[in-house]
Amino acid sequence: MKSQSIGVIGLGIIGGVWARHYHEAGVLAGAWNRTAKPDFPKWLPTAEVVARAADVVQIVVADPPAVRGIIEQISPALAQGKIVVQSSTIDPAGSSEFKSLVEARGARYLEAPFTGSKPAAEQKKSVFYLGGAEELVRAVEPLLSLISEARYHIGDNRQATTLKLAMNLNISAQMQALAEALTMVRRSGVSDDVFFTAIKKNVSCSGLTLLKEPKLRAGEFSPQFSVKHMLKDMRLASRTQGCEDFPVLDTVRECLWHADQAGYADEDFAALIKLLG
The missing domain is CATH 1.10.1040.10 (N-(1-d-carboxylethyl)-l-norvaline Dehydrogenase; domain 2)
Incomplete structure (x- = not known):
């Protein structure tokens, strides 16, 4: 069974580090950032193209409005079999909204905020707080293990946020x-x-x-x-x-x-x- 591929949307202080780790592991399908970074590994022209190319889409942006904008952009590419891993720091209400939007397209949604700043990300020592069904947590574990030292299943999406x-x-x-x-x-x-x-x-x-x-x-x-x-x-x-x-x-x-x-x-x-x- 082939490894899942992942796309990273948001190449800031943390997202850019993670995307490079994924690229080194051979699983990065695409990367996109609001401010263009065309020299970045696996750069693609839009967030939607990233979502079409990847089995899993990881969102790492600034705030709930930015997450909402990304989900609106990638929505046409979401369908059964796709997974959205939301790693921006947001609030419980925003998480519930985004989960509903993703699941309405037939895809699955995992809340995955993290702790650990840039040095931890560089050393693959990020720690994830995962909110979602046990089966979904198991599905993304192989990918998240490439960039983190620990992943804790907290409960549901609202509890993780x-x-x-x-x-x-x-x-x-x-x-x-x-x-x-x-x-x-x-x-x-x-x-x-x-x-x-x-x-x-x-x-x-x-x-x-x-x-x-x-x-x-x-x-x-x-x-x-x-x-x-x-x-x-x-x-x-x-x-x-x-x-x-x-x-x-x-x-x-x-x-x-x-x-x-x-x-x-x-x-x-x-x-x-x-x-x-």
């Missing part, structure tokens, strides 16, 4: 706290060397601490995960049912908004520290 937003809330809150803690000790004259040595022996040290330490030390904020995308995610989280009165969520969303307005939208969200002076 909710978990992803919850994870990003936790990450955002940690980043804001880390920025404030580092600024506090800097203002007291404690060096960065002392701070990071001490925190590594403290229960509060996390994967985020280790990932962002080089950026915070150097004041270098090239994006692993941008301010604008984290702000989008926190806005989606705020609109999720039952999360309307979360004080930390409200605070970190406001901080990200101020970072966006200050001109840091395209920088890594570690640039939150720049608001503290």
Whole structure:
């Protein structure tokens, strides 16, 4: 039985890395991005052509409106046997809408948000939170295993999107706290060397601490995960049912908004520290 082929729509920070991994594995059927990248491996002229060429279509774009636009474009190519793997960070309501649109064409829809920024993607260490039927999860496992180290079946599509937003809330809150803690000790004259040595022996040290330490030390904020995308995610989280009165969520969303307005939208969200002076 031949391997499934996959097409990637959205060649940004993460999607472009994944598409190259698929190409190296010999399963990439096509790739497309709103901003043309004709030199990209297996570049095709439209999203619809990608969907016709591939057994599985993976969408990795910015937000729910962008996902809606892609599904509208590829809809004529969707039919029985096709699978749409939706890996953008969206909200539960958007997920239900997109699932209905895809299934109305006879295709299958798997919600597949992920965790792990650019370094993780490059090392094939992305982690997927999968929402859909067990049989569908098994069907895409061979492909997703080419670009990730773990794939967790969370439940249905809405539950997978909710978990992803919850994870990003936790990450955002940690980043804001880390920025404030580092600024506090800097203002007291404690060096960065002392701070990071001490925190590594403290229960509060996390994967985020280790990932962002080089950026915070150097004041270098090239994006692993941008301010604008984290702000989008926190806005989606705020609109999720039952999360309307979360004080930390409200605070970190406001901080990200101020970072966006200050001109840091395209920088890594570690640039939150720049608001503290």
